[in-house]
Amino acid sequence: MRDKFLMAYRSIRERRARSILTVLGIAVGIAAIVSLMSVGYGMEEAITGELTKMADMISVMPGEISGHGYVEKGSFTDRDVNDLQRIGGIKDVSAMTYDAAEVEYRNERTPIFVLGGDTKELGSFYVEPVGLKEGRWLRENDYKGCVIGDRVANDFFDEVIHVNDKLVINGEKFIVVGIFEKASTLYAADVDPHIFLTLRTSKEVLQTDEVKYIMVRVYNIADAEEIAEEIEEAINDNHGLDDFTNAMTMGSALELIGTVFNIIRGVLVSIAAIALVVASIGIMNTMLMSVMERTHEIGVMKAIGAKSRDVLTLFLLESSLVSFVGGVTGCSLGVVVAKVMSLGAGTAIGIEMTAVVKPMVLFGGMTVAMVVGVLSGFYPARKASKMSPVEAVRYE
Amino acid sequence: MIRTENLTKVYRMGEVEVQALRDVNLEIQDGEFIAIAGPSGSGKSTLLNMMGCLDKPTSGAIFIDDIDTGMLSENKLAEIRREKIGFIFQQFNLIHTLNALENVALPMFFAGVGRETRLKRAEELLAKVGLEDRVDHKPSELSGGEQQRMAIARALSNDPEIIIGDEPTGNVDTEAGNVIMDILEGLNREGRTIIVVTHDAEIAARAGRTKRMRDGKVLD
Numbered sequence: 001m002r003d004k005f006l007m008a009y010r011s012i013r014e015r016r017a018r019s020i021l022t023v024l025g026i027a028v029g030i031a032a033i034v035s036l037m038s039v040g041y042g043m044e045e046a047i048t049g050e051l052t053k054m055a056d057m058i059s060v061m062p063g064e065i066s067g068h069g070y071v072e073k074g075s076f077t078d079r080d081v082n083d084l085q086r087i088g089g090i091k092d093v094s095a096m097t098y099d100a101a102e103v104e105y106r107n108e109r110t111p112i113f114v115l116g117g118d119t120k121e122l123g124s125f126y127v128e129p130v131g132l133k134e135g136r137w138l139r140e141n142d143y144k145g146c147v148i149g150d151r152v153a154n155d156f157f158d159e160v161i162h163v164n165d166k167l168v169i170n171g172e173k174f175i176v177v178g179i180f181e182k183a184s185t186l187y188a189a190d191v192d193p194h195i196f197l198t199l200r201t202s203k204e205v206l207q208t209d210e211v212k213y214i215m216v217r218v219y220n221i222a223d224a225e226e227i228a229e230e231i232e233e234a235i236n237d238n239h240g241l242d243d244f245t246n247a248m249t250m251g252s253a254l255e256l257i258g259t260v261f262n263i264i265r266g267v268l269v270s271i272a273a274i275a276l277v278v279a280s281i282g283i284m285n286t287m288l289m290s291v292m293e294r295t296h297e298i299g300v301m302k303a304i305g306a307k308s309r310d311v312l313t314l315f316l317l318e319s320s321l322v323s324f325v326g327g328v329t330g331c332s333l334g335v336v337v338a339k340v341m342s343l344g345a346g347t348a349i350g351i352e353m354t355a356v357v358k359p360m361v362l363f364g365g366m367t368v369a370m371v372v373g374v375l376s377g378f379y380p381a382r383k384a385s386k387m388s389p390v391e392a393v394r395y396e
Numbered sequence: 397m398i399r400t401e402n403l404t405k406v407y408r409m410g411e412v413e414v415q416a417l418r419d420v421n422l423e424i425q426d427g428e429f430i431a432i433a434g435p436s437g438s439g440k441s442t443l444l445n446m447m448g449c450l451d452k453p454t455s456g457a458i459f460i461d462d463i464d465t466g467m468l469s470e471n472k473l474a475e476i477r478r479e480k481i482g483f484i485f486q487q488f489n490l491i492h493t494l495n496a497l498e499n500v501a502l503p504m505f506f507a508g509v510g511r512e513t514r515l516k517r518a519e520e521l522l523a524k525v526g527l528e529d530r531v532d533h534k535p536s537e538l539s540g541g542e543q544q545r546m547a548i549a550r551a552l553s554n555d556p557e558i559i560i561g562d563e564p565t566g567n568v569d570t571e572a573g574n575v576i577m578d579i580l581e582g583l584n585r586e587g588r589t590i591i592v593v594t595h596d597a598e599i600a601a602r603a604g605r606t607k608r609m610r611d612g613k614v615l616d
Contacts, residue, residue, distance in 0.1 A: 003505055014493045300489040303450055304503045304550065305478025307471050390450045393489060 008317040015290065022286040023326040026373065029279035030330025030365045031337055033272035034357070038338035039345070040268050041356035044261040046346070048254055056091070056221050057125075058228050060084075060214040060235070060247045073244050075210035076235070083234045084216060089227050091217040094121035097202045098212035103195065104168035105157045112152060114169065114195045116202020121215055126180070126196075130187050135163035135178030143201055147178040149192040156193075169195065170205050184352065216247075224249040279326075280372040287319050287380035298384050299392025308385040315381030316374060323373020327366045334365065398424040398447055398558070398589070402456035405442050405612075416442040418612040419456065424591060426557070429584040431603035432593045439612040440593040441562055447591060448481055448560045449473045460558075478507050482551025486563035488543045490535040496522060496546050497531045503553035521549040525579055541572025548579055559583055561592040565599055577602050 012019045063072040076095065084093045096117035103112045115122075119138045127137050138147055146167065153161045153176075161167070167174045174197075183191040203209060216231065218224050228247040235245040291298070298311055338355035346353035405417040416439045424430055424447075432440045445451040446458050449465050457464050460480065465473065477483075490499050500518040509517075522528055525545040527538075535543050544564060551559055561580065565573035577599060584590045584604075592603060600606045608615040 003511055007505075010493055296489070297491055300485075300491065301502070301506070302474065303448070303477065303483050303485075303489070304506070305474055305554070306506045307474040309471075310506050388451075390445050393450070393485070 004313060004317055005321070007314055008321050011290075011294075011314075012318060012321060018286055018289070019322060022283055022322050023329060025279040025282035026323050026326025026369055027330035027333055029272070029276035029372075030327055030369050031334035032275040033269065033368065034331055034334025034361055034365045035338040035341060035355070036268035036272050037265065037361045038335065038355040038357045039342050040261065040265045041358060041361075042338070042342045042353050043264075043345075044257070045356050046353040048257055056218050056224065056250075058216040058218065058224060058231065058247050058249050060216060060231055060245060062212060062245055064243055064246050072212075073241070074239065075212050076214060076245075077211070077238065078209070080235050080238055081211060081214065083238065084214065084231060087227060087230050087234065089218050089220060089223045091219050092121070094118040094215045094217075095199070095211040096122075096213040096215065097199065097206055097208060097210060099206045099208065099210075101170045101195075101205060103156075103170075105161060105165070106159055108157050108159075110156055112156060112195055113193060114197060114202055114206060116197040116199045116206070117213075117215075119198055122196060125215065126187065126191055130183045130191050131181045132178045133181045135176070137178055138196060138198055140198060142177065142198055144172075144174055145177040146174040147180065147196040148176055149180050149194045149196075150182040151192040152195060153179045167195070169197075170207075172205055221251070224251055276368065276372060280376045283319060283323065283373055284376035284380065286322075287315065287377045288383075290318070291315065291380045291384040294384075295387065295392050295395040298387055299389050299395065302387070302389035303393055312381050312385040315384050316377055319373050319377025319381065320370060323369045323377075324366075326373070327369030330369060331362050331365050335362075397426055397459075397461060398422075398591075399459045400443075400446070400456065401459075403443070403446060403453050403458055404455045405439075405446065405451070406454045415612050417446070417453075420612075420614050422607065422614055424589060426589055427584070427587050429581070429590045429604040430592070431600040431606045432591065432609060433595055433597070433600045433606055434609035435595065438609040440609050442612075443609070443614075444560055444562050444591065444593050447558075448483055449476045478503060479554055480556050480558055482548075482553070482556040482559045484544070484547050484551050484559065484561040484564045486566040488535065488540075488547045488567070490543060490546060490550070492535050495532050495534050496527060496538075496549075499535065499546060500549045500553055503550060507554050518549070518553070521552050522546070524552070525549045526575075539572070540568040541575060544568055544572070544576055545579065548576070548583075552583070556588070558589045558591065561590070563593055563595075565594070565596065573599070 062074050062076050081093060081095045084090065094117055096115060098113065098115050100111045101114045102109055119140050123137050133150070135147070138145060146169070148161060161176055161179070163176055163179060165176050167176060180191050197205065218227050228249050231247040232245055236242060301311060335357050338357065342353045342355040400420050400422045403417055403420040407414040407416055420443060432443065434440050442451070446453060449460070453466050457466050459465070460476065465476065468476070491502065494502065497515060497518050500521050501514040504514040504517065519531060522531055525548050527542060527545055527549065530538060530542060535546065538546065559580065564580070565576050568576065580590050580592065581602065592599070594600050
C-alpha cells in the first residue's frame with residue numbers, strides 16, 4: 001500500500017501545476033464551509049454568551065411586544081412591585097422609571113430619556129458588561145449626580161461632555177459623575193442615548209411615581225419561565241387586563257436567537273455547498289484529463305500485468321491524496337479566514353466576537369473533502385481501469 | 397507451448413470489417429526462438445497481441461500451456477501477462493515519470509512482491525542488460541538502445557517463460573539492435589521462448605525458425 005501511495009504521489013508531483021490548482025479548488029470549497037460555519041457559531045456564541053450572563057433576569061414591561069414592536073399600555077404601580085416581592089423564587093425586584101426630560105448643556109437644549117433605578121441593580125445590569133470610560137458609577141446618595149451614555153456625551157450636543165460638567169435636567173442642576181463606554185450592539189439602545197439617575201432623584205426630576213420597567217432576579221434559572229408567567233398573571237390581575245404586561249426571560253430570548261442562527265447557518269452552508277460543487281467538478285475534470293493524458297501509460301501498465309483493480313486503486317489513491325491535501329489546506333485556510341472575518345465583522349458592528357472552530361466542523365470539512373474527492377475521482381478511475389490494453393498502448 | 401487453432405480476428409471500423417487474422421494455425425514449442433516476418437498490415441502484431449494475452453480472438457482459439465485464453469476473464473489474462481509473459485515494444489513504452497529501477501520493478505509491484513526484494517531484483521536485472529550505472533536515470537535521459545535494454549529488464553521482472561518482442565530493434569540503430577539480439581539470444585539459451593516480430597531479414601535470420609505472414613495468414 002505504501003508503494004501505491006508513492007506511485008500516486010509521483011504522478012501528482014509530475015503534474016504539479018494542475019495538482020496545485022485542484023488542491024486549491026477543494027481547499028477554497030472547504031475553507032468556505034469551515035469559515036462560514038465558524039463565524040456563524042462565533043456570532044451565536046458572542047450574542048448568547050452576553051445573554052447567558054443575564055439568564056437569571058426577567059424583564060417586566062407595562063406593554064406588549066408584538067411583531068410591530070413595543071406598545072406601552074400604561075405604567076406599573078407600587079402595588080405591582082409589592083406583589084412581585086411576594087412571589088416565591090424571586091431574589092430581588094428592581095423598579096425603574098423611564099421618561100423623556102429636557103436637558104440643557106451650555107445653553108443648548110434637547111430632549112433625552114432619563115432612566116432611574118436601584119443603583120446596585122442598574123450597576124450589575126449595565127456597568128458590568130458595558131464599562132465606564134470616565135468617572136465612576138452612581139451611589140445611592142448621589143442626589144445631584146448622573147451618569148451618561150456615550151451618545152449623550154458625544155453626539156447630542158455640539159460640545160462633548162466630560163466628567164464634572166454640569167447638566168440641567170428638567171430645570172435641576174446635575175453633575176456628570178461618570179460616562180459609559182460605547183456599548184456593543186446588544187446594549188447600545190439601552191445605554192448610549194440615556195442619562196442614568198438614582199431612583200429617588202429620577203422620580204423627583206420626572207415628577208412621577210410611575211414605574212415603567214421592573215427587573216426581576218430569580219434564584220434558580222430553571223424556574224424563570226414559570227415565575228415569568230406568575231408575574232404576568234399577578235400584574236394583569238391588578239390592572240384588570242389580559243395582556244397588560246409582558247415578562248420576558250432571557251431563556252426565551254436565547255431560544256429565539258437559536259432559531260434565527262439555525263436559519264443563518266443553513267444559508268451559509270448552502271453557499272459553501274455551491275463552492276464545493278464547483279470544486280468537485282474541478283477535481284473530476286483534473287482526473288479525467290489525467291486519465292486521457294495517461295491512456296498510453298495505463299495501457300502499458302496493463303500490458304505488463306496490472307489488473308483493472310490495480311489501475312482503479314492507483315487513480316482513486318491519487319484523487320483521495322489530492323483531496324486530503326485540499327481538505328487540510330481548506331480547514332487551515334478556513335480557520336484563518338474565520339478569525340479574520342469575525343474580527344472584521346465584530347469591529348464593524350461593534351460586538352466582541354471570535355470565530356468558534358468546532359472540531360465537528362473540521363472533521364466534517366475533511367470528510368466532505370474526502371467524499372467529494374473519491375466520488376469525483378471514481379468515474380475517471382473506472383474509465384481508466386476499463387481501457388483495453390491493446391488500444392491504450394497504441395494511443396499516443 | 398503456444399498453439400493456435402483456426403485463430404481469426406476481425407476488426408470492425410465503422411461499416412468496414414478488417415480481417416486481421418484468418419484461420420491461423422501455429423505451434424510454438426517451449427524454448428524456441430521464432431521470428432514472425434511480413435509486411436505491415438500482414439497481421440503480425442495482431443497475432444503477437446493474441447499470444448501476449450492483450451486481445452481476444454473473434455473465433456478459433458489460442459492455447460498457452462494448454463489453457464484456452466479466449467475463455468479467461470480480464471483478471472486472469474492480466475495474471476498470465478504478469479507471470480508468464482514479458483513484453484518488449486518497438487516504442488519501448490517505459491513510464492517516463494519513473495526511473496530505470498522503478499520501471500523494471502513495476503511488474504513485480506503489480507505482482508505484490510515486497511519492496512526490498514523488488515528493488516534488489518530490479519538492480520540485478522539492470523546489471524544483466526548492462527545498465528548497472530543507469531539505475532537512477534529516467535527513460536528520457538537514456539539512448540534508444542539503452543531504453544530498449546531497460547524494457548527487456550522490465551520484461552524479465554517476474555521471470556517469464558515467454559518473451560514477446562514487437563519490432564524490438566525497430567527504433568534503434570544497427571549496433572544497438574545487435575546488442576539487443578545478443579541479449580535475446582542469451583535469454584533463449586536460458587530456456588525461455590522468444591517470439592519476435594520483425595520485417596528486418598537480418599534479425600529474422602538470427603532466430604531458430606522464421607514464419608512469414610501475408611494478409612492475415614501464416615505462409616508455410
